[in-house]
Amino acid sequence: MSLLDDTIAAIAPRDAGAERAARERLDRMTKPPGSLGVLEDVAAQLAGTAGVCPAPLPGPTAVAVFAGDHGVHAQGVTPWPQEVTAQMVANFAAGGAVVNAFAASLGADVVVVDVGVATPSAPAPGFLDRNVRRGTADLAEGPAMTRDEARRAVEVGIEVARELAADHGCLVTGDMGITNTTASAALICAFTGATPDGATGRGTGIDDPTLARKVEVVTRALARDRSTDPLDVLAELGGLEHAALAGFVLGAAAARVPVVLDGVIAGSAALVAAALCPAALEHAFAGHVSAEPGHALALRHLGLRPLLGLDLRLGEGTGALLAVPLVTAAARALADVATFDSAGVTEKA
Numbered sequence: 001m002s003l004l005d006d007t008i009a010a011i012a013p014r015d016a017g018a019e020r021a022a023r024e025r026l027d028r029m030t031k032p033p034g035s036l037g038v039l040e041d042v043a044a045q046l047a048g049t050a051g052v053c054p055a056p057l058p059g060p061t062a063v064a065v066f067a068g069d070h071g072v073h074a075q076g077v078t079p080w081p082q083e084v085t086a087q088m089v090a091n092f093a094a095g096g097a098v099v100n101a102f103a104a105s106l107g108a109d110v111v112v113v114d115v116g117v118a119t120p121s122a123p124a125p126g127f128l129d130r131n132v133r134r135g136t137a138d139l140a141e142g143p144a145m146t147r148d149e150a151r152r153a154v155e156v157g158i159e160v161a162r163e164l165a166a167d168h169g170c171l172v173t174g175d176m177g178i179t180n181t182t183a184s185a186a187l188i189c190a191f192t193g194a195t196p197d198g199a200t201g202r203g204t205g206i207d208d209p210t211l212a213r214k215v216e217v218v219t220r221a222l223a224r225d226r227s228t229d230p231l232d233v234l235a236e237l238g239g240l241e242h243a244a245l246a247g248f249v250l251g252a253a254a255a256r257v258p259v260v261l262d263g264v265i266a267g268s269a270a271l272v273a274a275a276l277c278p279a280a281l282e283h284a285f286a287g288h289v290s291a292e293p294g295h296a297l298a299l300r301h302l303g304l305r306p307l308l309g310l311d312l313r314l315g316e317g318t319g320a321l322l323a324v325p326l327v328t329a330a331a332r333a334l335a336d337v338a339t340f341d342s343a344g345v346t347e348k349a
């Protein structure tokens with residue numbers, strides 16, 4: 001069996017008993033039942049993933065930033081040059097990007113993974129060279145990659161999740177890849193049935209003619225015949241970082257470590273993971289909903305409620321990192337808060 005098959009076979013749904021115990025404890029805690037709203041769902045989910053109530057605090061935290069380049073850049077769907085991907089990889093490794101600042105504010109580790117960047121990067125602490133291919137082919141013209149490349153990039157994500165899960169209790173998705181919102185839109189349309197017009201957004205902030213071109217590119221890619229097999233759809237329309245992110249979600253679920261998803265790139269990759277193994281998403285949180293319109297469509301399809309809505313449209317893992325304190329707070333409340341009995345507080349009549 002391949003690493004991908006083994007990983008899917010190892011993924012189990014959340015533990016219903018631990019989750020029930022969490023719900024019962026949340027109702028006995030010194031607060032009106034239900035008063036923590038969505039954080040009660042977060043706490044119960046954490047217990048279900050850990051298989052024990054209360055769940056251990058979900059830390060330390062690591063964000064994995066998967067980087068890749070895209071042949072569809074040739075279609076003029078972004079004003080940014082492709083070399084910005086490799087330049088930002090160097091910036092992440094030097095600690096100079098927004099993701100580094102947000103991670104530092106949490107004490108989270110940042111790992112940068114070249115899974116598909118067009119040019120090699122210099123070795124650096126926290127940088128992993130797991131390049132599968134130096135950028136995808138142009139998805140407007142034909143398949144972005146082969147099925148074998150897609151599977152190998154998925155397995156990079158699984159391996160990174162497995163390595164990080166050995167000494168982290170909370171995993172966070174990050175991405176870098178100029179033009180990757182185009183591939184994200186194509187994946188979202190393919191998996192949810194959304195229209196290119198509805199799922200395609202302005203990415204880094206493009207003008208109207210560029211947006212029209214981007215919608216046309218996504219429409220053209222989707223018009224090709226393709227199989228419905230999730231790996232084939234990924235190979236046809238996705239990016240190498242999307243593939244690795246799908247694997248990262250699967251690997252976290254197999255290791256029973258909660259994973260917090262970032263924006264539209266992670267959301268589209270999570271659709272691939274869910275198509276390969278629906279139970280994997282039981283262990284995921286949507287950190288936020290980004291300004292990219294396809295992201296809300298992906299989350300709705302996945303049945304995930306975003307923890308934050310801040311109109312972010314950056315990626316890198318930034319929105320997901322901002323949600324980590326909410327996940328930690330939910331876990332701490334479940335673990336620490338007294339019950340009516342233990343605190344001697346009288347319950348409602």
Ligand SMILES: Cc1cc2ncn([C@H]3O[C@H](COP(=O)(O)O)[C@@H](O)[C@H]3O)c2cc1C
Nearest residue numbers: 078175176177178179180181203204314315
């Ligand atoms: C300097 C810079 C830093 C970034 N960090 C994340 N992204 C984000 O923007 C890109 C996707 O947008 P599009 O599809 O429009 O190219 C991805 O690299 C994503 O991570 C960045 C983009 C830029 C320019």
Ligand SMILES: O=C(O)c1cccnc1
Nearest residue numbers: 203263264290313314315
């Ligand atoms: O949703 C995101 O994370 C996003 C949106 C625009 C550009 N880059 C990332």
